[in-house]
Amino acid sequence: MSGIFTRRGLLQGSAALAAAGALGTPRKARAAAGERKFLFLFASGGWDPTTVLDPHFDSDKVDMDPDTELGSLGSLTYTGGDPRMDVSRFFSRWGRQCAIVNGVDVHSVGHESARQFVMTGTSASSFADWPTTIAYHSQVEYALPHLVFSGPSYAGTYGSVVAQAGGGTLLDLMDGSLLGRSERPAPIPASPADSMVDAFVYGQAARFADGKKGLSRDRAEALVGSLERTMELEGRLFEAGLNDLGNDMLDQCIRAVEVMRLGLTRCSMVGIPGGWDSHGDNTVQAVQQTDMYMVLDQLFEHMSVTPGSSTRWLIDEVVVVAMSEIGRTPLLNGSGGKDHWPFTSYLVAGSGVNGGRTVGATDPGLVGLPVSFSTGRESDSGDMLACENVGAALLELAGLDPQQHLPDVQVFDAILG
Amino acid sequence: MTSLLLTLALSGCAEEPAPGPLLLSPREQLIRASVDIRGVHPSETELVAIEESPKLYDDFVDRYLEDPRFLDRVREVFNQNWQTRNGASYFDPNEAGLFGVSDARVADSLGDEPLRLLSFIVENDLPYSEILTADYTMADPIVAAMWNLDYPEGATTWEKAKYQDGRPHAGVLTMNTTWMRYPSMGGNANRHRANAVSRMFLCDDFLVRPIVLDRAAVDQLTEDPENAIASNEACMSCHSTLDPLSAHFYGFFFEDGAEGLEQARTYRPENEGAWRDYAGVGPGYFGKPTRDLTELAQALVEDQRFGECAARTVYESLFQKDLDDGDWSDFTVHYDHFMAEEMNIRSLVRSVVVSEEYLASQPADVERVSGVRKVSPAQLAGIVEGITGYRWRFDGRDGLTRHDLGLPGLFGGVDGQYAATPNHQPSLSVAFIQERLAQAAGWDVASHDLDPERSGDARLLLYVTVEDTPESNPEAFEAQIRHLYLAATGLPLGEDATEPDALVEVWKYVYSVEGTETAAWASVISAALRDPRLLFY
DSSP states (O other), X not given: OTTOOOHHHHHHXXXXXXXXXXXXXXXXXXXXXXXXXXXXXXXXXXXXXXXXXXXXTTOTTSOXXXXXXXXXXXXXXXXXXXXXHHHHHHHHHHGGGEEEEEEEEOSOSSHHHHHHHHHHSSSOTTSOOHHHHHHHTXXXXXXXXXXXXXXXXXXXXXXXXXXXOGGGHHHHHHHSTHHHHSSSOOXXXXXXXXXXXXXXXXXXXXXXXXXXXXXXXXXXXHHHHHHHHHHHHHHHTXXXXXXXOOSSHHHHHHHHHHHHHTTSOSEEEEEOOSOOOOSSOTHXXXXXXXXXXXXXXXXXXXXXXXXXXXXXXGGGTEEEEEEESOEEOSSOOTTSOOOEESEEEEEEEETTBOOSEEESOBOTTSOBOOBOTTTOSBOTTSBOOBHHHHHHHHHHHTTOOHHXXXXXXXXXXXXXX | OHHHHHHHHHHHHXXXXXXXXXXXXXXXXXXXXXXXXXXXXXXXXXXXXXXXXXXXXXXXXXXXXXXXXXXXXXXXXXXXXXOOOSSXXXXXXXXXXXXXXXXXXXXXXXXHHHHHHHHXXXXXXXXXXXXXXXXXXXXXXXXXXXXXXXXXXXXXXXXXXXXXXXXXXXXXXXXXXXXXXXXXXXXXXXXXXXXXXXXXXXXXXXXXXXXXXXXXXXXXXXXXXXXHHHHOHHHHHHHHHHHHHHGGGGGGOOOTTOOSHHHHHOOOGGGTTGGGGTTOOOOEETTEEOXXXXXXXXXXXXXXXXXXXXXXXXXXXXXXXXXXXXXXXXXXXXXXXXHHTTSOHHHHHHHHHXXXXXXXXXXXXXXXXXXXXXXXXXXXXXXXXXXXXXXOXXXXXXXXXXXTTSHHXXXXXXXXXXXXXXXXXXXXXXXXXXXXXXXXXXXXXXXXXXXXXXXXXXXXXOSOOTTOOTTTOHHHHHHHHHHHHHHHHSSOOOTTOSHHHHHHHHHHHHHHHHOOHHHHHHHHHHHHHTOHHHHBO
16 A cells, blocks of 8 residues: 555645645544455345245245255355355355354334344434444545445434445546536646645645534534545546446445455445335345345455455455345235345355354244354344344444444354454 | 631632633624525625624524525425425326426426425415415426416416315325325335324434334234234334324325326325225324314324424524434523414524524534534535526536435435435535535636626626736735635635635646636635635534
């Protein structure tokens, strides 16, 4: 990461610096030290855990897809068989880095409330989601701390670290092309001149922040930090491949890990495409989940041959979390669909994950069972596993103290390597 | 001993009261009020007047509250709660005979149907309760065509109108737009709609209530969800009051799979009793039986939470924070005033903006209340237009108030889809938007003002011509840059300000690189428009 273009470096080289007056000191020192990065993938609408992650072939209370059979890799089990060739391929190649988490209580069967629970661990709208919280509390300064390509985002009070790709508009803002699209178009300012104005504006913002206290200062400093990031990104758009966000999930995943590799981003969210709310036809689940595993296979392949920012390979510093806000009922309804269910499953894979195993458990009716939080196995003396416990584990994986964010919430240690 | 007691007594007597807030300067006070009430900065004439006579503040507030732009702001503020502006047109405009009208244009009008009723109420100083008791709706020609309304022939603006399908009229509760925005079909049994009413008018969101589902409840849900909802205590804690609310909306109910505008826009009185086939719970309001939507409306407006919710929506928007325990005594003053003034929104806003807490630059508790506010997308657009005459438009549509490009959401506004609450913390995209808008406006102004053959007066470059350079006319450059700052921020630069020298250097550098006066002045103007005092107020 040597040679990284930094705000202070730019400012010190700027002729405007002296005129702009004393500047604020960036709050976080840029460092090359490794922090785990997080790629969240979200199936919005509610995926069916039995399609891949939580098979129940021995239960007459669960409708499994026809022609599927139990697949396994050590203690990791999944729904395999001919209709799941791509799933089996993924787990055979990468299963040792994957933990399947089953029987997670999401506290609700409503999309909106369950989505908020699984993303934030609470029902309070003021709480930020896991990627935003992790990005906000990073030790390293990132230009795009949490980059949302698609999928849900709960910024809470940490909105300053969230960048929404916004259907490409963010990129048009970054490269200035939006200036040419307006009704009275303007040219994109030449880079050296633009940088000089940027440096002046940064100085003004830093001075403005200096005079503020408390929440006012937080807001003013958020502007200062954001200006730093705009300037860095303007210089690194093409290097980061951010000149084109891509059109599909694989494109977005590859770009997400690329900006992580370049030290621009710590967390990213990508929506898993598809109509997941399969009340009318549950067969869509198999198609969409199979597609997802094909993408994951290519993503992991990419990460396994791409050098990381602080590790040999990217796969050694990125955590991939695939999730959905609810599960689906164990039995098909009269329309061949499945309805909302308050227990779901996660796939957690990559750096620091205790992989190659399935943890958490559901009974033959797909209801969550008490489990030991240290082993992840079913245990009568264990605790019910809920989405906030998994979230707390992700915070710990990120190097944060979960108790500071979710007091009294027990960490689901079983997924931590 | 005596002296010790005396000392204690004296020290007790001499105890200072808790420090109050530090107030904004008179100029800053007027800027805050104007931006909040009208979405633009005050004129320099007004700022000079308030500086000379700070007591004029209340008079200016009264004048601003009569400004038509106040109604735009009222709609913006309440949309943060109601979120009916979501960019959805729901149906093909051609089905309503609106040939050649874009989906986006239809979405603009439909999203405003409830909000236009609100601004009509505010404009005419009617009680806020009219929002649920009005026996009419508001429509423009597009809303009238989409919903087949009785609308004045030949009218082109927002007017009173009526649905013609025999439905009862109960303000927002009987508007098609409301229930298109909050659909609720099949197994959901109108519960989504009931919760929308509770959230919009009582500020009570069932979805954020903590839910504890024990094993028995889960097992029961597995077997028979509707039975669990009706009998399990954990489920009943919400459903006992939610389901009776839901029962009011079956006249708007049509089965999944029903398609077409005509079918969806028609109210069906014959379906009002369909609750028997779904949740099985009849209409009621928190334990009190109600027969229909008009009785529901009456029950809502008589609920203390109804007035509190309106006051809270205004208060939270003006302070840019969620109401908490520390606000309660202050909030109660404004709420009491609102109720005493027969739920008059204009009076409520006035009560807040003339209060000391509102005018604080440094509140008494700086960790709980921010002394700076961040402008909304619409406020930024209005402020920059007020300064430069430039509006950022794309394909005939306003960039910062319409959702076509996603700019309002990127700037921290609500979009009715992904962004449900305004974000008051500047972010990367906020900084980019201010930068690009400043560049666009700067270029527009410089191109116009430096054109010797321009039409009309110069907008901002009043002290320099295209022939002037920093060397040939340094006084004009200094005066021009000071004027730019005054115009951009509403605050004059101090005698020892460094901005003029710094921006002269910027001018010289850009001129050396780009070779045109237009580019050089565009950069200088853009720098002034990116001042943090434009973003914060």
